[in-house]
Amino acid sequence: AQSVTQLDSQVPVFEEAPVELRCNYSSSVSVYLFWYVQYPNQGLQLLLKYLSGSTLVKGINGFEAEFNKSQTSFHLRKPSVHISDTAEYFCAVSYMNSGYSTLTFGKGTMLLVSP
Amino acid sequence: KAGVTQTPRYLIKTRGQQVTLSCSPISGHRSVSWYQQTPGQGLQFLFEYFSETQRNKGNFPGRFSGRQFSNSRSEMNVSTLELGDSALYLCASSLEASGGAGADTQYFGPGTRLTVL
Numbered sequence: 001a002q003s004v005t006q007l008d009s010q011v012p013v014f015e016e017a018p019v020e021l022r023c024n025y026s027s028s029v030s031v032y033l034f035w036y037v038q039y040p041n042q043g044l045q046l047l048l049k050y051l052s053g054s055t056l057v058k059g060i061n062g063f064e065a066e067f068n069k070s071q072t073s074f075h076l077r078k079p080s081v082h083i084s085d086t087a088e089y090f091c092a093v094s095y096m097n098s099g100y101s102t103l104t105f106g107k108g109t110m111l112l113v114s115p
Numbered sequence: 116k117a118g119v120t121q122t123p124r125y126l127i128k129t130r131g132q133q134v135t136l137s138c139s140p141i142s143g144h145r146s147v148s149w150y151q152q153t154p155g156q157g158l159q160f161l162f163e164y165f166s167e168t169q170r171n172k173g174n175f176p177g178r179f180s181g182r183q184f185s186n187s188r189s190e191m192n193v194s195t196l197e198l199g200d201s202a203l204y205l206c207a208s209s210l211e212a213s214g215g216a217g218a219d220t221q222y223f224g225p226g227t228r229l230t231v232l
Contacts, residue, residue: 043223094217
């Protein structure tokens, strides 16, 4: 079985400060890794994903994430946040070669950006 | 291209009733997945359909069922509603063009918020 742990349920930060949202996963097989964002009263939007290759992945809105296989982590970072980044962020995994599209999500991290 | 659409957006039902939620995927997408989102349990996978066949199922009771039509539109049904079924139900579609099913980006709809009284 696979599981995803997002260590922080809430991360408060001031505008223009850097931020890191942490994600660790456990799985007995190889996985693909995703970060999604959810704004209030909306569905989820993909920020970025890691399938293979370079461990540093760049996504939309200035976000990036680094895959660390030895630490089974996929932390999300942004060097300078904006008020508009206030949202809930979800880390997710799916099995490689599973034959189906199923995401296992972490519990989410609420990013609260204040002026 | 239009995104994933879900109807209705909001629904209020009473215990014991049944409900049907609808999802229209992005044009050309053949995989449709359903997720339940609650404050306590977070996002949990319900089931996935591909070409009208249920390809994977989460750990939910048999009261939760779904189907997919030939045009890839999908419905999910919950019978004998319980208070704990109150949740945001999200539908997602994916193309599966390359890289295998698990590698594909899932595009989410805005969800149907179900309240059970």
